Amino acid sequence: MHLDPILLLVQGLNGVQLGVMLFLMASGLTLIFGVMNLLNLAHGSMYMMGAYLAASLQQRTGSFLLALVLALPATFLIGMIIEAVAMRRLYDRDHLDQVLVTFGFILCFNELVCILWGPQALFMALPDGLSGYVILLPGVIYPSYRLMIIGSGLLVAVLLYLLVMKTRLGMLIRAGASHREMVGSLGVNIKLLYTLLFGIGSALAGLAGMLAGPILSIESGMGDPVLILALVVIVIGGLGSIRGALLASIMVGVADTFGRILLPPALASMVIYLLMAAILFWRPKGLFSANG
Amino acid sequence: MDNFRHFDLRSAALFLLLAVLAVIPLFGDIFYTRLMTRIMIYAMAALSLDLILGYGGMVSLGHAAFLGVGAYTVGILSLWGVQSAFLSWPLAMLVSMLMALVIGAISLRVSGVSFIMITLAFAQMLYYCFISLKGYGGSDGMTLPVRSSLAGLLDISRHGSFYYLVLCILLLIFFAAHRLVHSRFGMVVQGIRDNERRMLALGFPAFRYKLVCFVLAAGVAGLAGALMANQNLYVGPALMHWKQSAEILVMVILGGMRSLAGPVLGAMALLIAEEALSSYTEHWMIILGPLLVIVVLFGRKGIYGMLKRSR
Numbered sequence: 032m033h034l035d036p037i038l039l040l041v042q043g044l045n046g047v048q049l050g051v052m053l054f055l056m057a058s059g060l061t062l063i064f065g066v067m068n069l070l071n072l073a074h075g076s077m078y079m080m081g082a083y084l085a086a087s088l089q090q091r092t093g094s095f096l097l098a099l100v101l102a103l104p105a106t107f108l109i110g111m112i113i114e115a116v117a118m119r120r121l122y123d124r125d126h127l128d129q130v131l132v133t134f135g136f137i138l139c140f141n142e143l144v145c146i147l148w149g150p151q152a153l154f155m156a157l158p159d160g161l162s163g164y165v166i167l168l169p170g171v172i173y174p175s176y177r178l179m180i181i182g183s184g185l186l187v188a189v190l191l192y193l194l195v196m197k198t199r200l201g202m203l204i205r206a207g208a209s210h211r212e213m214v215g216s217l218g219v220n221i222k223l224l225y226t227l228l229f230g231i232g233s234a235l236a237g238l239a240g241m242l243a244g245p246i247l248s249i250e251s252g253m254g255d256p257v258l259i260l261a262l263v264v265i266v267i268g269g270l271g272s273i274r275g276a277l278l279a280s281i282m283v284g285v286a287d288t289f290g291r292i293l294l295p296p297a298l299a300s301m302v303i304y305l306l307m308a309a310i311l312f313w314r315p316k317g318l319f320s321a322n323g
Numbered sequence: 324m325d326n327f328r329h330f331d332l333r334s335a336a337l338f339l340l341l342a343v344l345a346v347i348p349l350f351g352d353i354f355y356t357r358l359m360t361r362i363m364i365y366a367m368a369a370l371s372l373d374l375i376l377g378y379g380g381m382v383s384l385g386h387a388a389f390l391g392v393g394a395y396t397v398g399i400l401s402l403w404g405v406q407s408a409f410l411s412w413p414l415a416m417l418v419s420m421l422m423a424l425v426i427g428a429i430s431l432r433v434s435g436v437s438f439i440m441i442t443l444a445f446a447q448m449l450y451y452c453f454i455s456l457k458g459y460g461g462s463d464g465m466t467l468p469v470r471s472s473l474a475g476l477l478d479i480s481r482h483g484s485f486y487y488l489v490l491c492i493l494l495l496i497f498f499a500a501h502r503l504v505h506s507r508f509g510m511v512v513q514g515i516r517d518n519e520r521r522m523l524a525l526g527f528p529a530f531r532y533k534l535v536c537f538v539l540a541a542g543v544a545g546l547a548g549a550l551m552a553n554q555n556l557y558v559g560p561a562l563m564h565w566k567q568s569a570e571i572l573v574m575v576i577l578g579g580m581r582s583l584a585g586p587v588l589g590a591m592a593l594l595i596a597e598e599a600l601s602s603y604t605e606h607w608m609i610i611l612g613p614l615l616v617i618v619v620l621f622g623r624k625g626i627y628g629m630l631k632r633s634r
Contacts, residue, residue, distance in 0.1 A: 070436050120620055126436045127382045131576055131619045134569045138612030146606055259447050259565065262440045270437065296455035304448035308429050311441065315432045 037171050042288055048177045050284025051184030055239035056261035057268070057276040058191055059232030065271025066208040067225055069118060070126050072133035074236050074261065075254025076140035081106045081237025082244040082253065083144050086153045089244075095158030099241055103234055110233025114226045122225075141251045152250040180242050187238070188277055195273065204228060208271075260287075263307050269317030278318060282306070333630045337584055344490055348483040357554075360486045362594045363493045364550045369574040369586035370500060371543035376572070377580035378504050379536045380516030382439050384568050385426070385446030389419040389541040391563030392449065393548025398558035399459060401467045408471035408479075412549045419545025420538045422449075427537040431530060443565055453560040464559025471553055479553065489550055493587075496543055500583050503539070512536050573615060579625025588626045 060074050084105050088098035113136065121129050156162075157176050164172040195201040206214045207221055215221040240254070247253065264283050268275025283303050290302030310318065344363075348356045368390055375381045393415035400411040430441040454462045470479050479485040503509050515522045515529045523529050552558045561567070570593070578589020596614075600607035622629070 064436070070439065117616060117620065126439060127376075127572075127576070128619050130382070130384060130439060130569070131573060132616050134573070135612045135615035135619070138608045138615065142606050142608035142612065146609065255565070259443060263444050266437055266440050266444070296457075297452055300451035300455045301448050304444055307441070307444060311429060311432060311437075315437075 038292075040167075040171060041173060042292055043285065044173055044177070044181070046285030046288035047281060048181050048184075048284070049288060050281035051181050052239050052243055053257070053260055053264050053284055054184055054277055054280035055187060055235050055242070056257055057264040057280055058188070058273050059235035060261050061265040061268065061271055061273060061276045062195075062204075063229060063232045064265065065273075066204055066228055067118075067122055069121060070129045070133070071118070071229075071232070072130060072258060073113065073136035073140070074232070075258030076137050077106055077110060077233040077236035077254070078240035078243075078257055079140060079144060079249075079251070079254035080109060081240030082155075082247075082249045083148055083153065083240075084237070085241035085244050086155045086249050087148065089155055095156075095245075099238075102241055103238060106237025106240075107230040107234040109237075111226050111230040113233070114229035118229060119222065119225065137255070140254075145251045150251065152248040154248060155244040157245045176245060183242065187235070191235075191273060200224075200227075260303070263303055265317075267307055267310050267317055269320040272317070272319040275317055275319035333584070333627065336630055340588075348486045353482055356482050356486050358594070358598065360482070360489050360554055361551075362591050363489045364547050364554060365571070365574065365594060366587040366590040367493055367496055367547040367550070368544050368571050369578070369590045370496060370583060371540040371547065372571050373575045373580055373583070373586045374500060374504070374540040374543070375537055376575055377582070377585075378509060378516065379512050379533060379540075381431075381434075381533060381537065383430075383442040383537075384439050384565065384572065385442035385444075386540075386544055386571050387565070387567035388426070388446035388449045388563045389423060389544035390548040390551065390567070390571075391453065391558075391560070392419045392422050393545030394552040394558040394562050395453065395459065395548075396545070397471065397549045397552040398465055398467060401469075401471075401552075402459070402465065406469060406472045408473050411471055412546060415549035416542040416545040419548070420542040423538045423541030424534070427534045427541075431533050431537065443568070446563055446568055447565055450560050450563045450565070453563070460559065462560060464557055464561070467552060467556045467558070470556065471549075485553065489554075492546070492550070496546075497583055497587070500543075504583070508532070508535075577618065577625055579627035579629075582627050585625050585627035592626060 056074065056078060059077075060071065063069050063071050063074075081102060084102040085095075085098045088101050089095055092098060092101075117132060117136070121132055161176040161179055163175055165175045165178055166172050193201075195204060203214065203219055203224055207219070207224055211221060236254075239257070243257075260283065264279045265276055267283065268277075268279030283306070286306050287303050290299040293299075294302065344359065347359050368386065371389075372383065372386045375383055375386075396415040396418045397411045400414065405411055426442070426445045430438055430445065433441065453459065459465055470485065473479060473488075477484055477488060479488055504513070511522065511527050511532050515527065515532055519529050548562065551562065574589035574593050575586045576589070577592055578587065579585030597607065597611065600610055604610075
C-alpha cells in the first residue's frame, strides 16, 4: 500500500485519540496502585458503568452534556461505595487476593448490566454540534467528536497534574502514598482520603467510558479489553507514575493504530505487547518508576 | 499402625473422591461422565498453576495461554492430518513449554504485581493473535473431525474410555507433582518463594529455578489443553481468554493453594457450582461473583485447608 501523508496524519490523530482514552483509564489505575498499592481489575467495570449510565441518561434527557454531568458523580459514588464495602479490606492483603476480589466484581458488574439493560448492545448518538467534521488543513478532515476527545483528555491530564501537585488534597495524597501511618497520626482522615481517591479513579474510568460511548458499541464486558490495554500502559509507564502513564498511553495508542494499517493482522494484534516486552527488557521497572 | 495414624479427614476425603471417580462412568448418565472428564482436565490445569503459584510464589494471570497453545497444537496437527496422540500430545506439551520459556524469560525479570500484569498481557497477546489467524478458524475456532488415535491400544472416541484415560493421566501428574515438590528442586523453589535473597546468597540461581518451574507447569497445562481439544472436539481462542486464566486461579484458591489435592478439589467445586447455578438461573454470575468476593475476604484457606483444621 502507498502511504500518503494525509492518511498518516489522520491515523496519527486516531492513535493519539486512542492514547488519550487509555490515559483516562490508566491514570486512575496507576494512581490507585501508586497510593494504595491496590491492583484494581474492576477498573474496567467502571468504564463500562460510565458508558451504560451515560447512554441511558442521554436517552432520558436527550442531552449528551447533561448525561455526562449526571453520570460522572454516579461513577464517583459507585467507586466510593465499592471502596468502603470491599477494597479497604484489601490494602494489607497480597496482590493475589486483590486480583481475585476485583475479578469477582467484574463478574458481578458484567452480569448486572445484562440484567438491568438487557444482553443486546446499546448505541449512543453523537452529541449535537459534534457530529460533523473539522477541516484541519486543506484536504484533511477529521471528525470533530474525536478531536473533542483528544482535547478533553489533555485537559484532564492538566487538571490531574494540578490536583496532585498543587492542591492540599494532592499533597495529602502524595504524603499518604509514602507514609500512610505518619499522615494518619498527623490527624488526617486517611480512610476518607483513600475512599475519595478511589472515587476519583473510578470517575476517570467512567469518563473514559462515557466519551467512548458514541464511538463504540456499549455491551457487557466492554471494559475488559480496555482494562488490559491500560495495564500494559501502566507497566510501560512505570507503576504509580502519572507522567509515565501519559507518555505510555500515547505510545501504545499510536503504535496500535499504525500497527493495524501497516502490518498483517496476526502481527498487528501483537504490536503493543511486543512493545511492552521490549521496554521491559531494557527497563524492567518501566519508563518512569514512581517508587524507585 | 503408623499408616493408620495418618488416616485423617483429608486422606479419607481423597480416598472417597478417588473411589467415586473410579466408578462414575459405570453408573449414571453420560452427562456426568463428560462433566467429570472436563473437571479432571481443569484439575490438571489448576494443579499445574499451583506449582508456580503456591509452590513457586509466582502469581500468573496468563496460565490459560498454555492451555490454549496445547489445544491449538492438537487442533492444527489434526488439520494437517496428524491424528496420533503419541505425536500430537507430547508436541502440545513441547510447544507450550517453548512458549513458556520465552514468556517466562521476559516476565520473570520482574516480580509481584508487574508479573501479574505481564503474564496477563502475554496471554491476551496470544488470544488476539489466534483470533486474527483466519486460516485456523479465527474467532470461531475450529472443530476436530475425530479424537486423537492411540495406535489401536485404546479407542478414546467412547466417552467412558476417554474418561479413564484422563483419570489415569491426572493420577500420574498428581504423583509426579508430588515427587517434584518434595524433591531437592521443589525445596529450592519453595525456598526462593519464601526468601529469594537468602537463596541467592546460598548460591542458587533463583531465576533459572523459577523459569524451569514455570516451563514445567506450562507443559502440564499444555497436556491439559491437548485433552481439552479431544474432549470438546473443538479448539477456539476463548480457551486462552484472560477470564479462563482467572477462573483457573480461582480454582486453586478455592481448593487451597500450596497443596496438590487443593486445586483438584477447587476445580471440582467451582465447575459443579457453575453447573448447578447455571441450571438454576441464566444470571448465575451475579451469584458467583459476590460469592468469590466473600470467600477471598473471609475464608483464606480453601477447601483443603479447612478439612485439615476440622480434623
